[in-house]
Amino acid sequence: MAFIVKKKISGKEYYYLQKSERVGDKVKSKVVAYLGKDLEEAKLKAEKIKQMEKKEKSPEQEKVKKEIASEPTKITIEELANFCKRKGFIYPSGEIYGGLGGFWDYGHLGSELVNNLKKEWHKFHIQQRNDIVAIDGSIITNPKVWEASGHVASFVDIAVECKKCHHKSKVDKHELDSTKCDKCGGDFENKGEFNPMFTTQVGPIKEDSTLAYLRPETAQLIFANFKLVQENARLQLPFGIAQIGKAFRNEISPREFLFRSREFEQMEIEYFIEPNQSCPYIDEIKDTHILIYDENKQKENKEPELMDIYEAYKSGIIKTDWHAYWIAKEFEWFTRLGANPNNFRIRQHTKDEKSHYAIDTWDLEYNFPMGWRELQGFANRGDFDLKQHQEHSKSSMEITTIEGKKVLPHVVCEPSLGVGRALIVFLLESYHENKEKQTTILRLNPKLSPVKAAVFPIIKKPEYIDMAQDILIDLRSEFNCNYDKSGSIGRRYARNDEIGTPYCITIDEESPKNQDVTIRDRDTTSQIRIKTKDLKDTLRKLINQEIKFEEAGKII
Numbered sequence: 001m002a003f004i005v006k007k008k009i010s011g012k013e014y015y016y017l018q019k020s021e022r023v024g025d026k027v028k029s030k031v032v033a034y035l036g037k038d039l040e041e042a043k044l045k046a047e048k049i050k051q052m053e054k055k056e057k058s059p060e061q062e063k064v065k066k067e068i069a070s071e072p073t074k075i076t077i078e079e080l081a082n083f084c085k086r087k088g089f090i091y092p093s094g095e096i097y098g099g100l101g102g103f104w105d106y107g108h109l110g111s112e113l114v115n116n117l118k119k120e121w122h123k124f125h126i127q128q129r130n131d132i133v134a135i136d137g138s139i140i141t142n143p144k145v146w147e148a149s150g151h152v153a154s155f156v157d158i159a160v161e162c163k164k165c166h167h168k169s170k171v172d173k174h175e176l177d178s179t180k181c182d183k184c185g186g187d188f189e190n191k192g193e194f195n196p197m198f199t200t201q202v203g204p205i206k207e208d209s210t211l212a213y214l215r216p217e218t219a220q221l222i223f224a225n226f227k228l229v230q231e232n233a234r235l236q237l238p239f240g241i242a243q244i245g246k247a248f249r250n251e252i253s254p255r256e257f258l259f260r261s262r263e264f265e266q267m268e269i270e271y272f273i274e275p276n277q278s279c280p281y282i283d284e285i286k287d288t289h290i291l292i293y294d295e296n297k298q299k300e301n302k303e304p305e306l307m308d309i310y311e312a313y314k315s316g317i318i319k320t321d322w323h324a325y326w327i328a329k330e331f332e333w334f335t336r337l338g339a340n341p342n343n344f345r346i347r348q349h350t351k352d353e354k355s356h357y358a359i360d361t362w363d364l365e366y367n368f369p370m371g372w373r374e375l376q377g378f379a380n381r382g383d384f385d386l387k388q389h390q391e392h393s394k395s396s397m398e399i400t401t402i403e404g405k406k407v408l409p410h411v412v413c414e415p416s417l418g419v420g421r422a423l424i425v426f427l428l429e430s431y432h433e434n435k436e437k438q439t440t441i442l443r444l445n446p447k448l449s450p451v452k453a454a455v456f457p458i459i460k461k462p463e464y465i466d467m468a469q470d471i472l473i474d475l476r477s478e479f480n481c482n483y484d485k486s487g488s489i490g491r492r493y494a495r496n497d498e499i500g501t502p503y504c505i506t507i508d509e510e511s512p513k514n515q516d517v518t519i520r521d522r523d524t525t526s527q528i529r530i531k532t533k534d535l536k537d538t539l540r541k542l543i544n545q546e547i548k549f550e551e552a553g554k555i556i
């Protein structure tokens with residue numbers, strides 16, 4: 001039951017809405033809304049609240065609420081690849097000629113989505129911090145970089161072919177005898193050592209040209225430029241240098257859509273510290289819980305355990321504070337952009353699987369449709385790389401600390417993430433199919449959405465079309481927008497829902513007269529009416545999640 005109650009405060013009268021409900025054999029009352037100082041005004045407000053509550057409880061609203069709360073629709077990686085191709089996100093590269101294994105082209109929506117993803121990564125890791133700068137190195141560099149880094153000598157796998165089904169794959173040297181074919185369980189035949197670096201010639205005449213490599217990771221350009229960047233950006237330890245860019249690996253068996261490709265992008269940070277320097281930010285990560293699968297648990301065939309990352313560091317499961325800190329921060333980046341924390345776990349590399357440069361490595365794994373797989377790596381590279389480049393280039397990589405000490409910095413943690421794998425995660429997390437209506441909604445975080453808003457004139461008369469065009473020009477100075485004047489309004493909403501457009505703006509019968517428009521929210525299908533002059537500001541706040549949709553305008 002709801003009542004209007006009057007309260008006297010400092011001699012003045014105020015009206016409130018009070019609700020009473022029976023709990024056991026007692027009746028409990030609480031004030032649920034302030035209604036103003038005037039009784040008539042209070043009655044009107046109370047009535048409005050009643051109407052809104054009724055509407056919220058309507059079967060249609062309840063259904064929408066249920067749908068929003070539901071898990072994304074489970075699809076296979078092939079179904080995701082098909083969806084991406086159909087809608088203009090990602091295509092097999094050069095498909096008219098049959099494509100090429102492990103190479104992909106981004107379509108008109110995919111290129112927007114991937115740019116937004118990289119922008120968000122850059123914002124979180126560089127723009128919003130004091131201690132990290134970014135560089136953009138070249139894809140082909142002096143081949144001595146790859147000799148120094150150990151990639152020429154040690155970045156080697158064994159190529160294998162199944163004796164039964166002839167499936168080709170690669171295995172680490174130590175796995176050769178123990179690994180069976182993942183397709184049919186047959187025995188593998190050793191086809192010899194294989195270096196996945198792509199080679200090319202630099203120079204026009206083959207005999208005079210230099211053999212060079214397409215970079216297999218972005219990390220080495222950070223190490224090779226380390227001294228210049230540190231001096232130019234006047235960086236003091238601890239600090240990071242980041243890079244987003246292409247990497248190439250001639251994978252023997254590229255598969256599972258973008259998951260294992262031959263050309264891909266990485267977003268990497270090399271975080272440099274003075275040897276044994278502790279992490280001043282460690283307290284920030286307290287209360288970050290994730291499934292943890294350390295080396296011991298794997299050896300003993302036990303299940304991963306849900307733990308606080310900070311506690312895992314304190315109890316020695318995660319060896320360094322920097323490792324714990326960066327794992328927690330990267331996990332936070334994914335969940336802040338809408339990923340479900342239950343789909344993540346961290347797994348420590350066993351002794352045999354570590355890369356040639358790594359002291360200790362953890363992977364952030366994701367529960368992909370094909371099972372738990374590496375999403376992002378966190379290697380403790382120690383001083384391996386700077387030492388190697390110092391020796392091979394004969395230039396000192398030491399820097400002077402504030403206290404005047406000369407040190408060779410260590411990289412205790414290198415967060416290294418593949419853009420394609422991150423993209424798959426956000427697409428899987430947002431993909432919702434409505435079987436009944438045969439529609440798809442891509443519930444992407446608005447910051448990632450390729451198109452931020454779609455503008456629809458409802459009536460095909462110059463007055464409405466001109467107004468829509470003016471709004472479009474204004475919004476396009478800041479956001480990527482769609483304009484759609486064809487088909488029913490329902491069709492237009494559906495076309496935008498399936499590509500993840502968070503907001504649809506309609507210019508309706510009342511718009512020219514009142515200079516206002518409606519905005520429809522993709523996830524709730526609720527609509528608000530707002531003045532045209534406030535539209536751009538409101539959209540910005542909505543996309544940046546600074547306001548809730550219901551607070552952005554008058555609900556209609």
Ligand code: GAP
Nearest residue numbers: 217219259260261264375376377416417418421
């Ligand atoms: N600098 C360290 C490094 O490159 P990595 O574990 O080989 O380490 C880091 O790669 C990340 O790059 C992986 O966690 C994955 O997200 C991505 N990645 C690696 N190989 C890939 C491939 N063939 N296709 C797509 N992404 C890949």
